[in-house]
Amino acid sequence: MREKELEARQMEMAKILSALNAQREKLQLIHKAKQENIAALETLSTAEELDINLVQMHQSYELKLNNDIVNQERIIANTESILKVKQKEVHEAHKKVEVLKKLKEKQEQQYYKEFLLTEAKEIDDITSARFRLNDAGIN
Numbered sequence: 001m002r003e004k005e006l007e008a009r010q011m012e013m014a015k016i017l018s019a020l021n022a023q024r025e026k027l028q029l030i031h032k033a034k035q036e037n038i039a040a041l042e043t044l045s046t047a048e049e050l051d052i053n054l055v056q057m058h059q060s061y062e063l064k065l066n067n068d069i070v071n072q073e074r075i076i077a078n079t080e081s082i083l084k085v086k087q088k089e090v091h092e093a094h095k096k097v098e099v100l101k102k103l104k105e106k107q108e109q110q111y112y113k114e115f116l117l118t119e120a121k122e123i124d125d126i127t128s129a130r131f132r133l134n135d136a137g138i139n
Helices: 002-047 054-137
Strands: none
Touching: 002 054
16 A cells, blocks of 8 residues: 555656656747847848847747746746655655555564464474483383
């Protein structure tokens, strides 16, 4: 049961990690779009005829991209904090599994120890019985 809990926690963490990677890729795409927009603005500024409407459109787009970057960074920060919580949960579940394994090993060792003691007692009883029979037969 604890191993299943551990697996479930690991799956949750894997999903969050996957989402985090997708969010980081999205942030990179936004940064790339911003660089392309800046390059387009520079190209417009060096053109022979300056189109003010087109420049304003690119500036507005840059503001939108800046807002998108801030929002995406917040999303990433939130996802990273969730990931840290999930990592702690996985660590705790793993510790529980390990504790149970060690407990099982101790119980198994105790069982074998008791089994060997019982077996030794039985052998002693058999030996004592033979010794008594031999003593009784000799007398």
